[in-house]
Amino acid sequence: MDEKVGKFWDHYVTKKASRLFKDEAVLFESKAKALKIFYHLLGGEQGKELHITDKRSIKTSRTLLEKFSGTGKTFFLAWQDEKGLYLPASLAYFPSKANNEMHYYWLIAMLSTVNIKSQNISAENSNAANTLIKKYTGFKEFYTYAYSYLLNQYPELSANEASIEVSSADNYPNPLWIYPSLSSSNKLLDTGDEEEILRQNDEQSKSETLQMKKKSEQIDDKKETDGLLLFLPESILSFMEQVRVDRQENDSFDEDALYNAEDLDEITLGRKDANLHARIKMDLDISANSIEEYPLGKGHFIDEWDYKKEVYLKNYVCIRPFVSLHTEPIELPKRLQKMMRRIQSELDMMELDRLKRDNLPYGDEINIDTWIDYKGHQNRSNHPQRFFETFERKTRDMSTLILADVSLSTEAGITQELRVIDMIQDSLMVFSESLHRLQDRFAIYTFSSIKNTKVNFHIIKNFKEKYSDVIRGRIHAIKPGYYTRLGAGIRESAKILEKQQSQNKLLLILSDGKPNDVDRYDGRYGIEDTKKAIEEVKQKGITPFCITIDIDAKEYLPYLFGRNSYAVIRDAKKLPKVLPEIYMNLTK
Amino acid sequence: MSKMYYLPQGNEVELFKAAAGMNLPILIKGPTGCGKTRFIEAMGEELGREVYTVVCHDDLSAADLVGRHLIDENGTYWQDGPLTKAVRNGGICYLDEIIEARKDTTVILHSLADYRRVLPIDRTGEVIEAHPDFMLVVSYNPGYQNVLKGMKPSTKQRFISLSFDYPKAEIETKVILQESGIDHELAQKLVAIAGEIRQLSDSDIQEAVSTRLLIYAAKLIAKGFDPYQACIHSIVESLSDEEDVLEVLEKLISLHFKKSLHV
Numbered sequence A: 001m002d003e004k005v006g007k008f009w010d011h012y013v014t015k016k017a018s019r020l021f022k023d024e025a026v027l028f029e030s031k032a033k034a035l036k037i038f039y040h041l042l043g044g045e046q047g048k049e050l051h052i053t054d055k056r057s058i059k060t061s062r063t064l065l066e067k068f069s070g071t072g073k074t075f076f077l078a079w080q081d082e083k084g085l086y087l088p089a090s091l092a093y094f095p096s097k098a099n100n101e102m103h104y105y106w107l108i109a110m111l112s113t114v115n116i117k118s119q120n121i122s123a124e125n126s127n128a129a130n131t132l133i134k135k136y137t138g139f140k141e142f143y144t145y146a147y148s149y150l151l152n153q154y155p156e157l158s159a160n161e162a163s164i165e166v167s168s169a170d171n172y173p174n175p176l177w178i179y180p181s182l183s184s185s186n187k188l189l190d191t192g193d194e195e196e197i198l199r200q201n202d203e204q205s206k207s208e209t210l211q212m213k214k215k216s217e218q219i220d221d222k223k224e225t226d227g228l229l230l231f232l233p234e235s236i237l238s239f240m241e242q243v244r245v246d247r248q249e250n251d252s253f254d255e256d257a258l259y260n261a262e263d264l265d266e267i268t269l270g271r272k273d274a275n276l277h278a279r280i281k282m283d284l285d286i287s288a289n290s291i292e293e294y295p296l297g298k299g300h301f302i303d304e305w306d307y308k309k310e311v312y313l314k315n316y317v318c319i320r321p322f323v324s325l326h327t328e329p330i331e332l333p334k335r336l337q338k339m340m341r342r343i344q345s346e347l348d349m350m351e352l353d354r355l356k357r358d359n360l361p362y363g364d365e366i367n368i369d370t371w372i373d374y375k376g377h378q379n380r381s382n383h384p385q386r387f388f389e390t391f392e393r394k395t396r397d398m399s400t401l402i403l404a405d406v407s408l409s410t411e412a413g414i415t416q417e418l419r420v421i422d423m424i425q426d427s428l429m430v431f432s433e434s435l436h437r438l439q440d441r442f443a444i445y446t447f448s449s450i451k452n453t454k455v456n457f458h459i460i461k462n463f464k465e466k467y468s469d470v471i472r473g474r475i476h477a478i479k480p481g482y483y484t485r486l487g488a489g490i491r492e493s494a495k496i497l498e499k500q501q502s503q504n505k506l507l508l509i510l511s512d513g514k515p516n517d518v519d520r521y522d523g524r525y526g527i528e529d530t531k532k533a534i535e536e537v538k539q540k541g542i543t544p545f546c547i548t549i550d551i552d553a554k555e556y557l558p559y560l561f562g563r564n565s566y567a568v569i570r571d572a573k574k575l576p577k578v579l580p581e582i583y584m585n586l587t588k
Numbered sequence B: 001m002s003k004m005y006y007l008p009q010g011n012e013v014e015l016f017k018a019a020a021g022m023n024l025p026i027l028i029k030g031p032t033g034c035g036k037t038r039f040i041e042a043m044g045e046e047l048g049r050e051v052y053t054v055v056c057h058d059d060l061s062a063a064d065l066v067g068r069h070l071i072d073e074n075g076t077y078w079q080d081g082p083l084t085k086a087v088r089n090g091g092i093c094y095l096d097e098i099i100e101a102r103k104d105t106t107v108i109l110h111s112l113a114d115y116r117r118v119l120p121i122d123r124t125g126e127v128i129e130a131h132p133d134f135m136l137v138v139s140y141n142p143g144y145q146n147v148l149k150g151m152k153p154s155t156k157q158r159f160i161s162l163s164f165d166y167p168k169a170e171i172e173t174k175v176i177l178q179e180s181g182i183d184h185e186l187a188q189k190l191v192a193i194a195g196e197i198r199q200l201s202d203s204d205i206q207e208a209v210s211t212r213l214l215i216y217a218a219k220l221i222a223k224g225f226d227p228y229q230a231c232i233h234s235i236v237e238s239l240s241d242e243e244d245v246l247e248v249l250e251k252l253i254s255l256h257f258k259k260s261l262h263v
Helices: A002-017 A028-041 A064-069 A097-113 A121-135 A137-153 A155-162 A194-206 A257-263 A334-351 A368-376 A420-438 A469-476 A486-498 A524-539 A551-555 A557-561 A572-586 B012-021 B036-047 B062-066 B082-089 B103-113 B169-180 B184-197 B211-222 B227-239 B243-256
Strands: A049-052 A055-057 A074-076 A078-080 A084-087 A216-218 A228-231 A238-241 A267-269 A292-295 A300-306 A311-325 A355-360 A388-392 A398-405 A441-450 A454-461 A504-511 A542-548 A566-568 B026-029 B051-055 B067-072 B075-080 B091-096 B118-121 B126-129 B134-140 B160-163
Touching (some): A028 A084, A028 A097, A078 A097, A137 B243, A300 A524, A334 A420, A355 A368, A368 B075, A420 A469, A454 A486, A486 A504, A486 A524, A486 A542, A524 A542, A542 A557, B012 B160, B036 B134, B062 B067, B062 B082, B062 B103, B075 B082, B082 B091, B082 B118, B103 B134, B184 B211, B211 B227
Parallel strands (some): A311 A454, A398 A441, A542 A566, B026 B134, B026 B160
Antiparallel strands (some): A055 A074, A078 A084
């Protein structure tokens, strides 16, 4: 009962203290895509992503009611760093939805105008605001209204106005301003430990992602000297010793974890051994015909693009080609045969698209134009009687390289029995079958990576090999590996495609997600490197096309590939059927 | 007839004239609506040569360019195609969006585009030597490429290339003023809007706003249309069908021009 009353009181008093118009709130999520386009429109960097910001604590004077309810200490403020823009999850300062929405657009415009590096946030913000007001009548109207409204509603704000020289955000934070970045003292979590990597990935299928940028601090709880804590709760001296024991954790997924994480002011990152899941590692006697990954040479090095320094890191990534030996040749699985028959009928339709040859002395049909030519010719006896035309199969002069991402995330389940990797395998089989029947030249490679030192590049079929049961066996033997260093995979494929003689070259990338790896190849770094690799591919006269089954991927795919060079397949189960269709459309 | 209005952006006029003087063929690259066709027409007028424009498409056959036999009550007769007309009588043959034409069609241009300057017509057994005033101009939009629709390198390497882009702000403002008669400030605003929309790369919209669309907007405004509405109908709606993009473009217009509710 006590708890209920407490909750009710808390709810009541918080609501009372709040000066926001909750009913008129505009959510970031509903506007995210439009805001991103708007940011590009104002000249913002394409590689930056938009995120929800975390609240930050700011010491400021509070109203009695706020003190009473314990609110008004933390604020959601807009800011940016070189990776992205961070905006409040919802805005509700104004009594109308239209103005709250406009507030988002205003913040985006401010973000595209302010100089991130400037120290004097007050001067920088007022400069940016002035520029925007001068340029846009619409913003002038909004700002005049918003400023006077906020000043009226939040008298504390006037302190900002009084001193232009304010360099910190210690005054009441202005919702129309852009603030310095939330400094995170963390370094990249470079675990460098393969065991750890595997563990994280096993968990991937049941993890939720915290969408919010959190301030983080890494502690090292291995040091035993840190173990003794001493404090005085209500004058009773007590000792506590920190012991590294996992007490509460078990294998069940904490449903509230995401909610709790959002509520924390700061997240402390611990580091410990992967002891949650017991694992047995042992060497087995491998029988002679079991699958063997056979490395082809020691590997070679290729470059990678560092977007921050705007230079290529020369010979930075090690590509290690592999081929699977002793795979068992298989026929096209029964479950795919029905689908293949249907695709075959579509392929037959394509053959209707044949090359017409006329002016032949004999052939399939009379060409009426040629016949009229003959009739119209002055000296008919000398003119050849070539009225016939015939149709030949079009030579397409195509080379297609399929690059499939087989990172561990492809192990994720679509249904209880089906994993993404199963769908990739099925698609590769159906697709190879189709290309084989079209007599188009093709090759298949898969890749996965662990940092720049190890990008495994598996050969399933090269351009010279004939499509056969052996290739199907290799497709069947594909196993999900580690991470997705997409840029490296693309560069290596382009090198192979470049050597092909055909006039048209297509690089089909089959990936389930973002470029990412355990080192810094995550987020913007990976995206910018991949984008650079795509540009290189295009310069070589190769057409890249990406097919993905990651629905969230739509965010960055247009940036990477351009608008017409990718397809998102929402239902992974359709992949085997859709892939040949996409190919046919691409090469019609 | 009054002279066609064309404001040069760079050295394209000199280059075109020099090429015309030396009988060299020209390839023009550039986005939709940046003034390629207008430039050719203006050059035709300046040089006093007729312009034969052919808009290329998938089914454009060699006969469509060269000509064909037709039948009338007196029997069959030969009719020259636009290319043959230009080759015979002199003039500029302008093949717009050449990439859209079938590859076997573009091959007939080879003998015209190099030193030979002849057009062999198989059907009549003629080999026509090009008129001294004949000039071959082709254009294409690199943004539209499809896997199988590139320009054959052997075709590409027979042309002098000229790259076009949207005009610079001052030039575009002048063009809009000339074409529509709206006031200077308004023209500048339209150009500013276009500049912002053009910052959207091909990841957000397929093709940015052309000078042509800006002129449409300006003309509507000059006719007394409300600027906000004029921009919505001539710029925003023409650029995209996607909801998010439309919302942002509409927002941009409303930031520049006061939103009016009446249509």
